[in-house]
Amino acid sequence: MAVLTAGMAVVAFPPHAQEGAGWFCLVPLLCAMRAGWADWRHGWLAGALFWFGTMWWLAHVTVVGMVLLCIYLGGYWAAWCWLVGRAHGRFPEATTRSNLAIALVAAVGWVGLDAVRGWALSGFPWNGLGVSQFENLGVIQIARLGGVELVTWLVVFANAIGALTIVRFYREMRRAQKMKPHFDFSVCMALVAASFAWGIQEIWRKPPAEPRKVRVGFVQGNVPQEQKFDPREAHGILERYLNLTAFLAGGGAGGGCPDIILWPETATGTGIFQDRALTEAVAGMMREAGHSLLMGSIDVDGGRFYNGGVLFLPREGGYRVYRKERLVPFGEFVPLRGWMPWLANLAGMPGDYTPGDGSDAVLEAPSASGPVAMGLLICFEDTLPALARRRAARGARLLVNLTNDGWFRDSPGAWLHVANAVFRCIETGLPMVRCANTGVSCVIEPTGRIPEIPLMDGGRAVGLSGAFGREVALPDLGGPTVYVRWGHLFPLCCLALTACYVAYEFVRDRKRLRAAGPIRAAQEVSLTSPPSGGG
Numbered sequence: 001m002a003v004l005t006a007g008m009a010v011v012a013f014p015p016h017a018q019e020g021a022g023w024f025c026l027v028p029l030l031c032a033m034r035a036g037w038a039d040w041r042h043g044w045l046a047g048a049l050f051w052f053g054t055m056w057w058l059a060h061v062t063v064v065g066m067v068l069l070c071i072y073l074g075g076y077w078a079a080w081c082w083l084v085g086r087a088h089g090r091f092p093e094a095t096t097r098s099n100l101a102i103a104l105v106a107a108v109g110w111v112g113l114d115a116v117r118g119w120a121l122s123g124f125p126w127n128g129l130g131v132s133q134f135e136n137l138g139v140i141q142i143a144r145l146g147g148v149e150l151v152t153w154l155v156v157f158a159n160a161i162g163a164l165t166i167v168r169f170y171r172e173m174r175r176a177q178k179m180k181p182h183f184d185f186s187v188c189m190a191l192v193a194a195s196f197a198w199g200i201q202e203i204w205r206k207p208p209a210e211p212r213k214v215r216v217g218f219v220q221g222n223v224p225q226e227q228k229f230d231p232r233e234a235h236g237i238l239e240r241y242l243n244l245t246a247f248l249a250g251g252g253a254g255g256g257c258p259d260i261i262l263w264p265e266t267a268t269g270t271g272i273f274q275d276r277a278l279t280e281a282v283a284g285m286m287r288e289a290g291h292s293l294l295m296g297s298i299d300v301d302g303g304r305f306y307n308g309g310v311l312f313l314p315r316e317g318g319y320r321v322y323r324k325e326r327l328v329p330f331g332e333f334v335p336l337r338g339w340m341p342w343l344a345n346l347a348g349m350p351g352d353y354t355p356g357d358g359s360d361a362v363l364e365a366p367s368a369s370g371p372v373a374m375g376l377l378i379c380f381e382d383t384l385p386a387l388a389r390r391r392a393a394r395g396a397r398l399l400v401n402l403t404n405d406g407w408f409r410d411s412p413g414a415w416l417h418v419a420n421a422v423f424r425c426i427e428t429g430l431p432m433v434r435c436a437n438t439g440v441s442c443v444i445e446p447t448g449r450i451p452e453i454p455l456m457d458g459g460r461a462v463g464l465s466g467a468f469g470r471e472v473a474l475p476d477l478g479g480p481t482v483y484v485r486w487g488h489l490f491p492l493c494c495l496a497l498t499a500c501y502v503a504y505e506f507v508r509d510r511k512r513l514r515a516a517g518p519i520r521a522a523q524e525v526s527l528t529s530p531p532s533g534g535g
Helices: 002-012 027-034 040-060 063-090 096-117 129-133 148-173 183-204 231-249 276-287 342-347 379-383 385-393 413-428 482-486 489-528
Strands: 212-220 260-262 292-301 304-312 319-323 362-365 372-378 398-403 432-436 442-444 466-474
Touching: 002 027, 002 040, 002 129, 027 040, 027 063, 027 148, 040 063, 040 413, 063 096, 063 489, 096 148, 096 183, 096 489, 129 148, 129 413, 148 183, 148 413, 148 489, 212 231, 212 432, 231 260, 231 276, 231 466, 276 292, 292 362, 292 372, 292 398, 304 362, 304 372, 372 379, 372 385, 379 385, 379 398, 379 413, 385 398, 385 413, 385 482, 398 413, 413 432, 413 442, 413 482
Parallel strands: 212 260, 260 292, 372 398, 398 432
Antiparallel strands: 212 466, 292 304, 304 319, 362 372, 432 442
């Protein structure tokens, strides 16, 4: 049952993207738990297998780090199974009330643990169960209210009710209990239907005014990872980006010169202010440019290395720098390096990048329709809801993700990355432009819809190079979304409720042990005392 659950969960995510499997993937494990066949160890097995099945491509970066990360993440599934197992013990009968109570514990507990996962060890919020629905535009619009975690809550609640309904039917057919209306199933279906109906209404809602537009140019260099940091390849890489940029600036992509041209994360593999040839080439290009240039680059300051983005303004208008504030565990830093230095040796990372403070995350660039406030997200920062929310709250009207998915080669990593990014647009009500070294360079609309992937060869988006320009509508929001206004309130409430439930179970166990103490002592006395009277 654990293996079946893991397999169904993997199929729900890209590259398979069978979103229907997400609504049923936990059913086998939950049925086994209700029958007493599974516990937290089976949950850990299912969780570890799921993470191996969806994150195996991290082995292209670090095999040891990938294995340790998957085992660690599987522990969250184990903790969730322990929670649900305790709820099963509290409600042994399969009734409407008990099923709703168990389903609520399951859904709230899952979201609460996801909140911890998104924070602990710098946070790793990839692939929450709600992300499996990234193409189900009708349902996922509720992310405007509570983030992707609200979608996850709904999916886990539906899984739990589905499993408990199966168990209840089985018992009723065996006449182990009386057959009664399944109002718990009706409540679940009503919640799913209401979410879908509200989402469709949000998608069809017309904007109050015609949105202004900005033209963005995308340069996808497709530099193999083994060449990116090779000094012998630096000149050729720079020439490739300069030629593609000149093609866009000359109107080669149609529609005239873009307002902003994007280069991906660490585009040239060298630091913009440390490589003299790169600095002079970019400065020379921007003296006569009619566009801004936003490029990803390594930044070195005081002996510290930063993964940054540099915005060059047209006609010697200066530059602005953003330094990535959330780093990738085992990719850009080794967690607990000071306590366990052997981890760094296993992961093959002699040093760590330094995180920025996020104060420079919103950069403003000129355009034909007026200044554009851009909220920068580098690499996997577009999978972190809190970062996109902070940029929207600070006035960003366009989210920009610069990424390098070349680390993962021809794997599902690029597709999983964009699936997670979809929810940042829904949560904030903002469009996103993604520029990748290789992978999925595209525009994502505020509804989470991806109109097209211009650099595509059949079903393949990895391993392609080119340049294209697109007009991006900047909607007049008329105020922040509920999620931007209230932030992580929903998952934090779920975490607080989960902590209260764990404390309740702990206190209950302590009371049970205290009550059992005198009985156990009396039994020991009766067994060890000699019999009274004659034989």
